[in-house]
Amino acid sequence: MPKVEKRKRVVLTFKQKVDTCRRLEKGKNRKLIMQDFGIGSSTIYDIKAQAKQNIVTLQQKRVETLDKVLYEGFCLKRFEDAALSGPMLQQKAKEFAMKMSIGESCHFSDGWLHSFKNCHGIRLLDVSGEAKSIDIPSAEEFNDRYDSLC
Incomplete structure (x- = not known):
């Protein structure tokens, strides 16, 4: 059985998370976003769930x-x-x-x-x-x- 390489852990910056949220709001394809940032689908869902909190953080800054x-x-x-x-x-x-x-x-x-x-x-x-x-x-x-x- 061939070995499947595990995806490396990617940590996104705050700016990248905001960019991801904006792309999702515009209706961009999730798979393309995942490929662009090298992240998994669960990360996309987590970012989307935390979108409101990220916007509040941006306003605080x-x-x-x-x-x-x-x-x-x-x-x-x-x-x-x-x-x-x-x-x-x-x-x-x-x-x-x-x-x-x-x-x-x-x-x-x-x-x-x-x-x-x-x-x-x-x-x-x-x-x-x-x-x-x-x-x-x-x-x-x-x-x-x-x-x-x-």
Whole structure:
């Protein structure tokens, strides 16, 4: 009896799984998909069963990217001594979400704003007040002297 070679184990990337789901939705032949990726029929069924979860994961990654971009923009504006309010942050978040094609699934409420601020340690400070008027070289010199005394 001839030996049948066992198919090698193939691990698909997230992008390949999403591509497989899209092909299945378009009605592509399962056998062609199996040949293209070198996977078995049970893998196709597993990917199809997990399709909804994969889409949610993809949206979460986009939201994380949105969060990162928004925080970097906030830091840049803060560095420029620009005053930023909560509604301004919410508006910028909506604009970025529309550009990233995730605007429909995100709601930038006051609760979202509170969570965003807590996550990044943002608090209400006077941008042009006493906290910004510190003489940095003098403060560094004081820290050096203090460290040498201890």
